[in-house]
Amino acid sequence: MTALEAKKLAEDDMKAGKTPKYNDLRDWLEIVDSMGELKKVDGVDWNLEMGTLAEIFAHESKDGPTPAVLFDNVPGYPKGFRTLFAQNASFKRMALNLGLDMSLSNLDLVRAFRQKLVNLEPIKHKVVTKGPILENVDSGDKVDLLKFPVPFMHELDGGRFIGTACLVTTRDPDEGWVNFGAYRGMVHDAKNMGLYISPGKHGSIQRNKYFERGQKCPVIVSVGQDPVLFMVSGNEIDYGVGEFDYAGGLKGAPIEVIEGRSTGLPFAANAEIVIEGWMDPNDRKTEGPFGEWTGYYASSSRPEPVIHVDNVYYRNDPILCCARPGRPPSDYSIAKCMVKASLIWEQVEKAGVPDVRGVWCHEAGGGRLLNIISIKQRYPGHARQAMLVASQVHAGAYLGRYVIVVDEDIDPTNTFDVLWALSSRSDPVESIEILRRCWSGPLDPRIHPSKKGFNSRAVIDACRPFEWLKDFPPVAESSPELRQKIYEKYKKVIEG
C-alpha cells in the first residue's frame, strides 16, 4: 500500500469513528496531521529554539491539546533531517498508539487501557534481515552523531541530548532477556555519547552485571521509532518482561527487528535512527545537567558511562524523536500520567486488591510524585492496603511522594474533588502513614545531594472511615433524580 492509500484508509476509518491502524512513524504522522494535531515548522534552530518553541506549545496551547511538532529545514542541516517533539502529548494520540477509542479521555481512557492490559499477552518479536532502517549505515570513521539536528534544549543544559524519546536496549548477560528503557543520552562528540540511568532501572541492573565482571556492555539506542515503543520504553514494565514483546502484545503483532552488526542486539526494522556501540566499565565522562521531569535540575552532572559508537543506522530523511522534559506540563507528562495510572491499577489488582475504581497520577507530580487511587471500600483495612500497595508496585515505587486513596464517588482525575475528599474525609493524625527509606534517586529535588537515593512517602487515607461509612455525614447535594427532574423542567433557563 502506498503512503497516500494508507492515509485515505486512515481518514475513512476516522470518519466512521474507528481508530486507524498505522505501520510506522511515517504513517502515524500522516494520521496525526489529518487529526489536526501536527504542527510542521520550518527553519527553527537546534540551539535553544526547538526546545523553547516546544515549551511554548505545551504551556500555551489554549484551544486543544499540545500538538506534535515536526521541525524541518533546520539551519545547517539538509532538508528532510527532521526532529519530532511532543509526539504523545494528547489523549487522542495515545488512543491512536494503543488502538483504543479516540473519543476517550481522562479516566475513561485509563479504564480502557487497563482493560486491555488485563488480557495482554506479550508477542515474541520477529527477527528479519531487511527494513527501511538499513537504508543508510555509517560505521567506524563515518560515524557522526551530529549529522542529525540534535537539540540543545534549555539554557542550563550541559550539552546536546540525542537520547530523550529513546529506547536504550541491553541484554541481561545471565538471563538473556532484552530490556529497553528511555534513559537520557548526551552527545560528547561525533563518536561518543553519555548515558544516564538511575539506580534500580533495568538497564542499570543489566549494565552492572557486565561491569562487575570487567566486561564491556553492548547497547543499542534507538532515537526515532513508532510512538508506542517510546510509550513502553518510558514506563515501568515488570522485571524480566522484554519490552519488544510487550509492545508486540499491545500492537497485536510481533515487532519486526533487525540484529545489530556489532552487538547482535535488536532494533525495529522500521525505526528512523539507531545507534549501536559498547560501554567500557573503565570509561566515564561528565554527563548532564539536563532538565528533568520533576521540573528541576536535581541530578546535576557527574561521571557516567560512555557509549563508543560503532554504527549508526538511519532511514532516508530521518526523524529524530525528542521529548522535552522540564517543569510540567512537559512533552510527555500527560502520556506518563495516563500510562502510569493504567499500569498501577493493573499491578495493584494483580497484587490482590479488590474493587479499584480508578487511578490517576497527577501531571503536576510528573506522573510519579502525586498519585490517587479510588476504591469501593469492602472491609476494614481495605483503604490502607490499596494505598500502601499503590505506593510500592513497580509502576508506582520509583520517586513517589504522596499517594491518596479516595472513595468510589471521587473521580481521581478531578483535582477539585480529590482535594475536597482530602479536606473533608481525612484526619491527619489517623489518616497519614509515613514510609521511610523508599526508592528514590538523584533526580529528587527535595532530597539533599548528600542523602539522595532514599526518600519518604506520605500515604493518605481520604476515604470515609470504614466503620463509620453508613453514618458518615451525608453529602449536601441534590439527588441525581431531583437534579435530572429540575434540569428537564428548566432546560431553557440552564441552556440559555
Ligand SMILES: Cc1cc2nc3c(=O)[nH]c(=O)nc-3n(C[C@H](O)[C@H](O)[C@H](O)COP(=O)(O)O)c2cc1C
Ligand atoms: C522522556 C523520558 C526520559 C527519561 N529519562 C530517564 C533517564 O535519563 N534515566 C532514567 O533512569 N530514567 C529515565 N526515564 C524513566 C525510565 O524510562 C522509566 O523508568 C522506564 O520504566 C525505565 O525502563 P525499565 O523499567 O526497563 O528500567 C525517562 C522516561 C521518559 C519518558
Ligand SMILES: [Mn+2]
Ligand atoms: Mn524493563
